[in-house]
Amino acid sequence: MKARxxxxxxxxxxxxxxxxxxxxxxxxxxxxxxxxSTAKWTGWTLDWYRQLFNDRVIGxxxxxxxxxxxxxxxxxxxxGTAAAVISLSLTERMKKAVxxxxxLPLLVPEVALGVSLLMFFNALRLPFGHLTLVLSHSLFxxxxxxxxxxxxxxxxxxxxxxxxxxxxxxxxxxxxxxxLPLVMPSIITSALLAIAMSLDDVVISTYMSGxxxxxxxxxxxxxxxxGVTPKVNALCTLILLGTxxxxxxxxxxxxxxxxxxxx
Amino acid sequence: xxxGISAKAGGAGGAKxxxxxxxxxxxxxxxxxxxxxxxxxxxxxxxxVVSFLTRDDLGNIxxxxxxxxxxxxxxxxxxxxxxxxxxxxxxTGVVTLLVGYPVAYTTARLEPKRRNLAxxxxxxPFWISSLLRTYGWVILLGNWGIINNVxxxxxxxxxxxxxxxxxxxTLVGTAYMLIxxxxxxxxxxxxxxxxxxxxxSYDLGAGRWQxxxxxxxxxxxxxxxxxxxxxxxxxxxLYFISDLLGGGQTVFLGNLIHTLVNxxxxxxxxxxxxxxxxxxxxxxxxxxxxxxxxxxxxxxL
Amino acid sequence: MKKSNYITMGILLxxxxxxxxxxxxxxxxxxxxxxxxxxDFIPRVIIDEFTKETGIKVNYKEVTSNEDMQSLLEANxxxxxxxxxxxxxxxxxxxxxxxxxxxxxxxPNVKNVNPVxxxxxxxxxxxxxxxxxxxxxxxxxxxxxxxxxxxxPITSYKDLWQPELKNKIVLIDWSVEIIGLVLKSxxxxxxETDPVKVAQAKEKLFELKPNIVRFETNTPExxxxxxxxxxxxxxxxxxxxxQAANPKLQPVFPEEGFPIYIDSWVMSKQAxxxxxxxxxLNFILQPETAARxxxxxxxxxxxxxxxxxxxxxxxxxxxxxxxDEVAENTSFYIGVEKVLEEYxxxxxxxxLR
Numbered sequence: 001m002k003a004r005x006x007x008x009x010x011x012x013x014x015x016x017x018x019x020x021x022x023x024x025x026x027x028x029x030x031x032x033x034x035x036x037s038t039a040k041w042t043g044w045t046l047d048w049y050r051q052l053f054n055d056r057v058i059g060x061x062x063x064x065x066x067x068x069x070x071x072x073x074x075x076x077x078x079x080g081t082a083a084a085v086i087s088l089s090l091t092e093r094m095k096k097a098v099x100x101x102x103x104l105p106l107l108v109p110e111v112a113l114g115v116s117l118l119m120f121f122n123a124l125r126l127p128f129g130h131l132t133l134v135l136s137h138s139l140f141x142x143x144x145x146x147x148x149x150x151x152x153x154x155x156x157x158x159x160x161x162x163x164x165x166x167x168x169x170x171x172x173x174x175x176x177x178x179x180l181p182l183v184m185p186s187i188i189t190s191a192l193l194a195i196a197m198s199l200d201d202v203v204i205s206t207y208m209s210g211x212x213x214x215x216x217x218x219x220x221x222x223x224x225x226x227g228v229t230p231k232v233n234a235l236c237t238l239i240l241l242g243t244x245x246x247x248x249x250x251x252x253x254x255x256x257x258x259x260x261x262x263x
Numbered sequence: 264x265x266x267g268i269s270a271k272a273g274g275a276g277g278a279k280x281x282x283x284x285x286x287x288x289x290x291x292x293x294x295x296x297x298x299x300x301x302x303x304x305x306x307x308x309x310x311x312v313v314s315f316l317t318r319d320d321l322g323n324i325x326x327x328x329x330x331x332x333x334x335x336x337x338x339x340x341x342x343x344x345x346x347x348x349x350x351x352x353x354x355t356g357v358v359t360l361l362v363g364y365p366v367a368y369t370t371a372r373l374e375p376k377r378r379n380l381a382x383x384x385x386x387x388p389f390w391i392s393s394l395l396r397t398y399g400w401v402i403l404l405g406n407w408g409i410i411n412n413v414x415x416x417x418x419x420x421x422x423x424x425x426x427x428x429x430x431x432x433t434l435v436g437t438a439y440m441l442i443x444x445x446x447x448x449x450x451x452x453x454x455x456x457x458x459x460x461x462x463x464s465y466d467l468g469a470g471r472w473q474x475x476x477x478x479x480x481x482x483x484x485x486x487x488x489x490x491x492x493x494x495x496x497x498x499x500x501l502y503f504i505s506d507l508l509g510g511g512q513t514v515f516l517g518n519l520i521h522t523l524v525n526x527x528x529x530x531x532x533x534x535x536x537x538x539x540x541x542x543x544x545x546x547x548x549x550x551x552x553x554x555x556x557x558x559x560x561x562x563x564l
Numbered sequence: 565m566k567k568s569n570y571i572t573m574g575i576l577l578x579x580x581x582x583x584x585x586x587x588x589x590x591x592x593x594x595x596x597x598x599x600x601x602x603x604d605f606i607p608r609v610i611i612d613e614f615t616k617e618t619g620i621k622v623n624y625k626e627v628t629s630n631e632d633m634q635s636l637l638e639a640n641x642x643x644x645x646x647x648x649x650x651x652x653x654x655x656x657x658x659x660x661x662x663x664x665x666x667x668x669x670x671x672p673n674v675k676n677v678n679p680v681x682x683x684x685x686x687x688x689x690x691x692x693x694x695x696x697x698x699x700x701x702x703x704x705x706x707x708x709x710x711x712x713x714x715x716x717p718i719t720s721y722k723d724l725w726q727p728e729l730k731n732k733i734v735l736i737d738w739s740v741e742i743i744g745l746v747l748k749s750x751x752x753x754x755x756e757t758d759p760v761k762v763a764q765a766k767e768k769l770f771e772l773k774p775n776i777v778r779f780e781t782n783t784p785e786x787x788x789x790x791x792x793x794x795x796x797x798x799x800x801x802x803x804x805x806x807q808a809a810n811p812k813l814q815p816v817f818p819e820e821g822f823p824i825y826i827d828s829w830v831m832s833k834q835a836x837x838x839x840x841x842x843x844x845l846n847f848i849l850q851p852e853t854a855a856r857x858x859x860x861x862x863x864x865x866x867x868x869x870x871x872x873x874x875x876x877x878x879x880x881x882x883x884x885x886x887x888d889e890v891a892e893n894t895s896f897y898i899g900v901e902k903v904l905e906e907y908x909x910x911x912x913x914x915x916l917r
Contacts, residue, residue: 013381020385021388023402038398057624089291128640147493151452221394222628225782226602226605232392244387250379250383251380321659335905522739527904
């Protein structure tokens with residue numbers, strides 16, 4: 001298939017990326033600000049990076065958040081995809097029921113979710129920490145996976161599945177070899193979004209983490225009362241650098257490998 | 264057995280074949296409904312129940328049925344807050360759609376390797392704390408911010424542009440925060456388009472715009488609806504963006520509920536507002552699905 | 565998807581799980597669980613010194629509000645030892661029976677606490693709380709900029725209504741504080757319930773709207789530093805930061821009176837590590853330690869014995885070191901629950917104008 005992308009579209013895309021990254025660049029820039037607050041720029045410094053390396057607390061919070069985010073992404077991806085694939089073969093009414101149930105986590109205000117889950121998990125005597133965090137985070141991430149996968153599943157050529165079945169494949173085999181590869185791009189993009197949302201969650205994480213754990217976003221938000229220092233900017237800059245490196249590596253590896261097409 | 268097609272056939276002929284057949288078809292759905300029903304049902308029930316209760320001076324909940332909270336909501340001041348929030352959320356949906364659709368469309372038509380890179384670059388900023396990125400906007404838009412400094416240095420303006428603390432500022436910040444959901448939703452819809460349809464259309468002599476409006480747009484409506492829903496709902500609830508960028512000048516539902524739960528110590532009233540918000544969302548989503556109902560399925564109710 | 569991708573994902577998953585198991589903390593040795601705001605509100609340096617001296621590990625859970633702490637404490641009272649909460653929350657927790665009556669014999673250093681900050685409404689007999697940090701709110705002014713606008717110098721709340729100050733005021737975003745400010749400017753007390761007086765305050769409040777450029781609870785001093793505001797009503801620690809960034813900014817303690825907040829230590833009735841917690845409290849109350857805490861957090865120390873150890877700069881700055889006479893003339897926001905709903909409604913209406 002020829003990619004018919006013309007010059008105007010590339011220009012638009014480029015402008016979009018510039019605007020998208022402007023605030024990000026501000027964040028990076030102000031990680032070098034000698035002044036502790038964003039109100040004034042008083043000069044360049046690497047102090048915040050030095051402080052960052054000596055700060056065990058923010059490091060711990062970061063590690064916890066990453067662990068929870070990755071696990072949440074995996075759990076959400078599995079549950080969301082399962083729900084989307086299963087909903088293909090349901091009756092019309094059941095389909096609607098599932099779709100509404102999938103939307104529900106987004107409707108409930110976070111604070112209600114946090115407080116009621118706190119009481120519920122307490123009653124179940126669950127240990128508060130990674131387990132409760134992942135459970136609660138996946139609650140609000142699954143709807144996104146579901147929607148994205150469902151979008152791609154619609155109109156999947158039933159005849160392909162038919163033929164596979166007629167050729168002797170079981171339902172599961174048909175799903176694994178035909179459906180899953182087709183929706184994999186959706187699964188991966190929504191998993192990446194799930195990581196972003198998990199890394200950003202404050203309200204639910206406050207209630208779901210135990211007495212020993214503080215997640216990174218909660219750590220940052222709880223700093224607001226006394227002012228967020230550029231140490232956080234430094235951390236975010238490093239996170240960006242890290243992920244850029246990973247993307248770069250991925251691209252590098254891809255260039256070396258044969259062009260494979262979809263993801 | 265024919266898996267997919269029997270879904271439709273089962274729907275039409277389900278009544279004839281009886282509940283047992285439908286049950287067999289739906290059996291896999293029950294774990295899903297059970298899991299989510301439980302985890303989300305409980306908070307839902309909690310919110311609804313609390314909205315009918317009242318509280319004592321200390322802010323503790325008192326188990327006494329009352330409609331007072333709902334009576335309080337039906338008040339011009341509070342209704343205006345609902346309207347403000349609806350407006351913000353709706354406009355956020357529109358803005359993200361207008362800005363995001365071309366992005367998604369172009370990205371879907373890039374070569375596969377470039378495509379993955381583009382998607383990665385779109386999602387990447389959202390791994391950075393949203394609070395920091397909103398502060399980033401503050402730095403950009405302030406009277407002594409980067410944009411004003413650059414424009415003044417270039418001699419394009421004498422006075423700094425008053426960009427902050429307006430409705431538009433909050434809109435920009437909220438749209439910025441939620442746009443990846445719109446883009447990815449539309450991208451998923453566009454990406455699975457059968458390219459041969461487009462080729463056929465061009466071969467038949469249709470111009471680019473014609474092809475777009477007659478073929479691409481209708482086929483990607485599910486993506487638009489899905490994206491709009493995923494943007495509209497969070498936009499109703501976000502509040503720290505209006506605090507930082509809007510200077511706290513307007514009150515939105517998110518601010519109100521947050522204040523009522525915390526320093527307001529009034530969970531029942533906050534719950535009533537939450538129920539109001541939930542009802543508003545259900546209405547919007549239901550209307551959305553009716554308006555875009557088509558024979559094909561996608562994410563639609 | 566390629567098999568290699570599945571394998572990579574599998575390895576990644578296993579690595580994460582192993583990592584989690586390895587880094588999860590077990591309950592080995594003594595520890596205490598405390599809970600309060602972040603941002604080094606309890607300086608880590610001090611905590612580390614405590615751990616070094618006693619071997620007791622301190623788990624510091626950071627939260628974003630008093631109400632978070634209340635929810636967490638009420639849900640799991642046996643998981644937290646200590647919390648630092650603001651005075652009104654001490655009152656609520658005490659009335660809800662969540663707090664332990666402190667055994668003063670285990671905290672001998674409590675004698676260092678300044679009596680001015682004790683015996684208040686939220687803990688009349690000093691049984692449940694020990695003050696940690698004291699703050700007030702007042703006006704921070706840029707006198708030069710005010711004069712440049714052609715306005716009278718600002719000495720009291722009344723001066724905020726000058727039309728020359730259009731779009732030049734920044735306020736903390738909380739109905740009780742702002743309406744309180746208006747009430748004081750009319751000569752009334754905080755949390756007034758008399759409908760006539762409240763109606764008056766409402767009208768006066770509406771008149772103030774055009775002058776306000778921004779409502780900001782976390783960093784209002786920024787608006788004064790970057791010049792978008794020339795006067796602001798904010799907390800003492802914020803005013804201190806503002807002045808540090810721009811020495812031209814001056815505090816104004818309004819003659820009508822201003823509020824005080826006392827953040828205090830409380831212990832959960834079902835605290836799991838009471839003895840260790842008492843040791844921590846005693847450590848914090850040491851004079852030198854308290855002085856260092858005050859200097860680091862920029863709050864007034866309620867520890868009288870700490871005063872000789874304060875730096876001259878700190879001791880002589882009324883924003884940082886509230887003099888006793890001044891403290892006695894401040895007021896708490898008592899009786900908030902009676903007026904909250906109405907004030908919130910007025911405030912919402914005010915903002916929508």
